[in-house]
Amino acid sequence: MMMRNYDIEGLLRRKNSIIKKSVGLDYDSFEYDGIGFDYEKMMESTGYSFADIQRLQDGSMVGRTPLLELKNITRYARKYAPRGYGARIFLKDEATNLSGSFKARRAAISVHKAKELGYEGVIAATSGNYGAAVAALAAKHGLKCIVVQECFDSAGLAQPEILEKARACEAYGAEVVQLSVGPELFFTYLDLLDETGYFNASLYSPYGIMGIETLGHEIATEMKEKYGKYPEVVVVTNAGGGNLTGTARGIRRAGGKDTAIYAASVNLEGLHMASDKDFNRKSFTTGHTGFGLPFATNPDRTDVPRSAGRPMRYIDRYFTVNQGSVFFATEMLAVLEGLERGPAGNTSLAVAFKLAQEMKEDEFIVVQETEYTGAGKHHQPQLSFAKKNGIEIRFGKPEAEIPGENIVLPKSARDISLKELDLDRIRSSYLKRYRDQSLTDEDYRYLADELRVDTEKIKALLKEMKA
């Protein structure tokens, strides 16, 4: 019987064998002798071609979502741009996917694989849209589904957004296992995989990431066909890195070699993600720096041995924005375009609104996702929950926002401001763990690919760290 008081050491000892049994992939076969592994070989190991992925998604009513031009928001942004500036803003309406988010693209492939391999059920560890996506696709394939959520703080409080996700998973027939705040979720996850023998529908498997490639591919192909060129910029809300990786790969696959990939995260600096007290002092449960930065600096901190989401291989620039500005963008999308969508997905919209003002008016910037909205998953319950938790809501300069203390809403769209992160600092954090290790030429080449620089740059960054 499950939910015994497991011992962490025992589970950790058996971690590799449990994971191996639950993913249907032999990760050892991708490993190099040194620190690296063959990323492309892993991505090709799924047994699916790109055409297969498209076919599987078509069959699951996933993908081919509308690409909308936000004409009123573009016009609004141009009010604050110099003459001749203000790029045209487009939005990929991913909320129209089965289960209401781009996560269905990932789930469609993972769940199909589980079915193909003969698993009885699937398990996913997620408090977000991915849970609903896996649950919906499992329902469609007649598989059982367990979704494991980090949900309640010690006072029994949960983010309204997470409760809504639990409700959605149940609506699709899934079992939802809700947990206290803390990284021990991983042990419960292992324990459940061990007990049930279900498929690990990890967010970070090659199946999941290949599933997102269609998103980038659709954007690039449609823009090229309709407007004769690829977009100059695509902005991707970044958390675990899979959305960005898959989208970028899809754009490249479609021929969009020069399209710049910008990452966008909500700034939650100072809040600790595993802290019981901090858990309900944030107003975003994803798309934030609390995931974005740790996963950029260490993509393999996941439930599979090697993550297929490797954002630093693709990011051209990385911006953060405050919570208040994302709520402002959410309101803007509703009242100017008639699109009521969930806040977290609008992180990239807030960023694009500002960046469009620095781009020429004949250039294109694409906001690459939206997510569904509903009770709990909406700026009103999220702001009212924040107020109840003692977070001050006020108008002012977004730069003054202190995550966990206040939410500062811009008093004009003109005030939306971004912070650009220094990619070299992220690279240095990534490299820190190799500081005292002697590396081979193959290791350096791997790191250069991982961080999208040349080997000389890797050596220089490591040297700088030692000094």
Added chain:
Amino acid sequence: MLIKKGAYVRIRKNILPPGKRAKGIPEDTTKVPFKCWIKGRLLEEGELYEEARIQTATGRVVTGEIKEVEPRHKHSYGDHVDEILTMREIILREAWGDDDEKL
């Protein structure tokens, strides 16, 4: 209160007591237990806050303390937040107003 066999309930289970939490987590988190909540149908009649077995949506049998009978969804669209109304007014005024701010 006697709860009938077959009733839909939410159970709670303590998994790790405060002293046994994973290493390297924030201090505040180490001071609280790690718990789990699951819903399912009661396999035998039970009492509120007493231990009981349930069968979950996937058919698993799980034991825990009964926390809630026929649990309701507690999330909603929340209270009125006046700041949202103010944002709406700002956006509509700025977007449709004729103040051309071109530099």
